[in-house]
Amino acid sequence: MKIPPYPHPLIAREGWGILAGGLVVAVLVSTWSWWVSIPFWIFTVFALQFFRDPAREAPEGEGLVLSPADGRIVCVEDADDPYAQGRKALKISVFMNVFNVHSNRVPVDGSVQSIEYFPGKFFNAALDKASLENERNAMVLQTTDGHLVTACQVAGLVAKRILCHARVGQSLYAGQRYGFIRFGSRVDVYLPPGARPRVAIGDKVKATSTVLAELPALSGDHDTAA
Template sequence: MQKPNYPHPILAREGWPHIAIVLVVALVATILFGAWSLIFWLAAVFVIQFFRDPPRHVPQPPDAVLAPADGRIVSVETTHDPYAKREAVKISVFMNVFNVHSNRIPVDGRITHLEYFPGKFVNADLDKASLENERNALVIDTASGERVTCVQVAGLVARRILCYVQPGDAVARGQRYGFIRFGSRVDVYLPPGSVPRVAIGDKVSATSTILADLPRAYAGAAAATAQA
């Protein structure tokens, strides 16, 4: 296992102002209200846990598609990729407010297209959120010629999608590239023939969990098995 470069401490930098505010409020409430300030400390604990952002180890298989977020699998299907304009295998990860909300790059490659879409804020657990909600889409071309689309989708409570990469950037699996505040989902569109390793209902961890094998990787593994 390889450990990616991690530019932030255990608490995401996006949360520092929020954490500082709730801690100050909790301290002031303690001074003013004593034991009645417990509700403010519970709120502080919630905010701190929401913005936790632990480093993750990267699995070795170079053609494996890694989970871009922590959460639960809510979709594994063949559908149309509206961003890369092709048929694709789509895998969606839903993040509730107790999941880590730091987003990670699923494959090594280069960003060829990035587009932001304003939209609604319906429950991100619903399929229609993929095309109706506020979202930010990355199209990544791998060195082997495969194309992978990764889409940050805002949810019912989420009101801010943050993305730190641009078209032309070279990116690596496990690289931290964005953050979505307070409940959301990430959709991954893979080339036809990709083989999912997860099913609906599975819980996944960003970077650590392999979502699928790209067609090239699966074909190579099948050939090796046949020769053996």
């Protein structure tokens, strides 16, 4: 499935100010001393790669759950979803290091049921305790089939800003860009019981392009919104 035209190809708007500032400082310092300017040029190049935001195409298929982020799978397990009334769920977590694309994408087609922000700590996002103790922002979606899917952005060791552009009541499509986390983080996805994972711990994934799981077939007892 081809994703609709991207709002800002190549470089995420969240990084425009940082990148412009780094570039201006690097140029100004270069006019005085090339050697002194080297750290500023290194920072500018780092910012350029960190805030890259490539458009992606989603795979075809019904009931597919797309990866919300680039990175590495650090968790595939049964868990309780603390953001959807503690329902039983399949939890899949993607850890992003500072060299991954940090633009976050919607995992499934659905309407936004709730968005909750939680202040917290800044443990290494690869650790399990980061899911419930770090700063985070949880978005619960309901698909047209009635399934609940939660995508939770979790800040990491050096991440200091979680950005979520979605709004309650908004209809989103799988692969749509909805947020950004600056400088190292993770995204936890909670899926309804019966969802079939298509990734394993250690797998490298790409936002939108990689299928994390398949939603369960419909039954008379599927999830409903709170």
